[in-house]
């Protein structure tokens with residue numbers, strides 16, 4: 001059990017800057033997700049925590065202990081990568097026992113630990129099999145088992161379930177979260193999959209081009225993204241964006257797009273004024289915060305035409321066009337609507353976000 005502090009950490013590979021001035025404190029027992037697109041510096045960060053990558057500048061602490069110069073094997077961490085390599089000629093038991101053997105633990109204790117981990121991961125009946133006789137998920141659990149037998153201070157996961165099929169991934173998300181809660185081990189989990197971050201993490205650190213964008217709970221990140229990048233990266237289907245103009249001032253501003261005139265609340269208007277928003281802004285609205293009505297007689301703010309409808313089972317995704325723009329709407333409606341059909345779209349004005357068009361920063 002320990003906290004992990006990343007203090008002013010930079011990572012360069014030659015002239016390539018992979019991580020810029022990163023500051024994150026992972027709390028004791030916390031499940032923290034490093035989330036971001038490919039190349040944003042997640043693995044570099046994790047590998048610096050593991051001691052597998054030199055820290056160009058800055059400090060990493062486990063609790064109060066600075067670990068910059070401590071070699072990986074002495075950091076008391078366990079790592080699971082996407083391409084975990086199990087020993088092919090060893091059984092599941094032997095694979096899991098290996099780290100304990102290296103620690104020269106006695107045979108009885110090793111057996112107890114391995115069986116304990118196998119029970120927790122529900123792979124007890126597989127202990128005598130070789131990796132080639134396992135499914136992807138079973139191999140994955142074996143790799144995780146090998147990591148947890150030692151009861152390390154910190155778990156470091158790098159996209160450990162990325163290559164599994166969708167159903168198994170969803171199952172493993174629940175399992176890993178449950179396991180982390182049970183073991184109460186501080187965890188840093190790298191993923192590019194926003195759904196993994198949202199479903200598993202206590203807090204998410206969203207990164208982009210080596211820079212931390214926002215650190216917060218899944219709820220904070222989803223409901224109050226600090227900029228357009230975070231807003232667009234988190235949430236599926238992604239947030240809709242629309243260039244609008246602000247009209248009015250004081251506490252009665254509105255957002256104008258073509259014929260749409262969306263009155264903002266008093267507080268929203270005041271925030272735009274206090275923060276000195278330019279007239280040209282970008283509106284952000286999630287597909288769940290839009291409503292749709294079919295026909296021309298809808299009385300809603302935006303008149304549009306159906307581009308395509310995608311039934312999801314319970315919900316329906318509707319993409320609708322207006323002017324040069326297109327929005328995705330997610331609703332529980334039975335009516336399919338045909339491409340080209342007229343419809344109206346209404347925006348839930350309490351749920352909208354407004355961004356600076358130049359910097360991408362959120363006003364709210």
Ligand SMILES: Nc1ncnc2c1ncn2[C@@H]1O[C@H](COP(=O)(O)OP(=O)(O)OP(=O)(O)O)[C@@H](O)[C@H]1O
Nearest residue numbers: 013016017018037038039040041042043044045192
């Ligand atoms: N060993 C290396 N040598 C040179 N450049 C590297 C090296 N490792 C990573 N980089 C570069 O550093 C940046 C960050 O890479 P990193 O592997 O940390 O990204 P990532 O967020 O883990 O991406 P992914 O989701 O694709 O795994 C990238 O621009 C990458 O090309």
Ligand SMILES: [Mg+2]
Nearest residue numbers: 042043044158
């Ligand atoms: Mg990576």
